[in-house]
Amino acid sequence: MIYPPSQANQPGPSGGDRPPLSIRTVVLILVSIFIGTLIGTLTYLGGQPIPTAIAAGLVSAGASFAAAHRLIGE
Numbered sequence: 001m002i003y004p005p006s007q008a009n010q011p012g013p014s015g016g017d018r019p020p021l022s023i024r025t026v027v028l029i030l031v032s033i034f035i036g037t038l039i040g041t042l043t044y045l046g047g048q049p050i051p052t053a054i055a056a057g058l059v060s061a062g063a064s065f066a067a068a069h070r071l072i073g074e
Contacts (some may be wrong), residue, residue, distance in 0.1 A: 027061060031068045036061025 021029075040057025044050060 028068050028072065029066055032061040032065035035064040
């Protein structure tokens with residue numbers, strides 16, 4: 001039996017049509033990685049143990065991602 005074409009039966013866009021991440025997403029990720037690395041390094045240089053510095057870097061990276069998401073427009 002032949003069914004009429006519908007949205008569900010249509011193939012998705014090809015991989016070359018649009019990039020997997022937008023420029024805004026890449027900027028947000030890079031900003032959060034930079035700030036997380038900076039805070040983690042400063043925490044370690046401040047005399048804290050490595051696990052504490054890693055935790056501080058991860059928390060600050062997450063917080064900076066959320067803050068940059070609100071600040072950087074669409």
